[in-house]
Amino acid sequence: MNRDWTATARTLSEALPYLQRYSGAVVVVKFGGNAMGDDQAMAEFARDIVLMKQVGMNPVVCHGGGPMINELLGKLGIESTFVRGKRVTTKDTVDVVEMVLSGLVNKRIVQAINDAGGRAVGISGKDDDLMVCEADDPELGFVGRPVEMNVQIIRDLYKAGLIPVIAPVATGMADNETFNVNGDTAAGAIAGALRADRLLLLTDVAGVKDKTGQVLTQLHPDQVRDMIADGTIAGGMIPKTETALKALQDGVRAVVILDGRVPNATLLELFTEHGAGSLIRSTPPSTRPRGLRQGEASL
Ligand SMILES: Nc1ncnc2c1ncn2[C@@H]1O[C@H](COP(=O)(O)OP(=O)(O)O)[C@@H](O)[C@H]1O
Numbered sequence: 001m002n003r004d005w006t007a008t009a010r011t012l013s014e015a016l017p018y019l020q021r022y023s024g025a026v027v028v029v030k031f032g033g034n035a036m037g038d039d040q041a042m043a044e045f046a047r048d049i050v051l052m053k054q055v056g057m058n059p060v061v062c063h064g065g066g067p068m069i070n071e072l073l074g075k076l077g078i079e080s081t082f083v084r085g086k087r088v089t090t091k092d093t094v095d096v097v098e099m100v101l102s103g104l105v106n107k108r109i110v111q112a113i114n115d116a117g118g119r120a121v122g123i124s125g126k127d128d129d130l131m132v133c134e135a136d137d138p139e140l141g142f143v144g145r146p147v148e149m150n151v152q153i154i155r156d157l158y159k160a161g162l163i164p165v166i167a168p169v170a171t172g173m174a175d176n177e178t179f180n181v182n183g184d185t186a187a188g189a190i191a192g193a194l195r196a197d198r199l200l201l202l203t204d205v206a207g208v209k210d211k212t213g214q215v216l217t218q219l220h221p222d223q224v225r226d227m228i229a230d231g232t233i234a235g236g237m238i239p240k241t242e243t244a245l246k247a248l249q250d251g252v253r254a255v256v257i258l259d260g261r262v263p264n265a266t267l268l269e270l271f272t273e274h275g276a277g278s279l280i281r282s283t284p285p286s287t288r289p290r291g292l293r294q295g296e297a298s299l
Pocket residue numbers: 032033034035064066085184202203204205207208209210232233234235236237238240
């Protein structure tokens with residue numbers, strides 16, 4: 001097959017303004033369990049993260065792993081139920097959740113990033129008391145709602161040239177307490193505390209869809225609230241969009257919900273005019289382009 005090297009060079013050249021704008025930007029990427037896919041897809045995701053770091057951005061990876069938790073719980077004969085998109089978590093379940101998220105899933109991502117030439121460090125919300133939680137709702141058991149964020153550890157890691165990879169498991173206010181935190185909630189809390197330039201939520205749909213099934217490329221928070229109220233946004237998309245609204249309130253510049261199974265999804269969003277998925281931000285869509293403006297990155 002003949003490769004069009006001229007086109008490759010042109011693509012790189014066209015990316016220059018985006019590379020300049022995002023230099024120093026803090027980008028929190030939530031990698032959902034359903035977006036992870038096979039080893040090749042994981043390797044491609046890892047390359048994109050390493051590329052972001054290489055061009056001077058500060059990527060922070062927060063991951064999920066719901067399907068992987070289901071798999072081990074299934075093998076152990078433990079059933080789990082979900083209420084409003086969150087896993088009802090008993091004492092036994094929380095041990096399995098921590099093993100899977102902080103162990104298997106976290107280290108798989110760390111290894112993939114390191115194999116791609118990056119320097120990833122895997123931590124959970126417990127490390128340096130990054131994310132301290134209280135019980136979200138008595139009905140859910142050991143499911144945590146972040147009440148105190150200590151994000152200095154993340155800044156220390158990215159300033160040292162490292163890529164933080166964070167599992168959504170947290171410490172409680174009482175001694176020896178462990179909480180299972182929804183991956184979107186954890187990523188939103190971390191992005192908010194960092195006042196990140198972007199929060200990218202990688203999932204398994206192309207974006208937020210309207211009543212006719214069309215993906216909306218740009219949304220205002222008011223539009224999202226209306227779509228939740230009239231039932232257009234439902235199921236797992238509710239916690240995701242609610243996370244987006246909270247993150248914007250906390251000072252994140254924009255949130256993008258996009259399909260993580262699409263090759264190079266993060267690069268498509270950050271480094272092309274086309275973008276990917278649904279971008280949610282408070283500024284009216286028509287008044288400004290999709291990416292950051294020159295000199296706008298936070299650091
Ligand atoms: N308006 C909507 N637009 C897009 N997806 C929606 C919408 N309403 C509900 N959904 C559902 O939300 C799901 C995404 O949430 P979820 O499965 O929890 O993702 P993840 O596992 O990546 O966190 C989609 O697969 C889709 O079925």
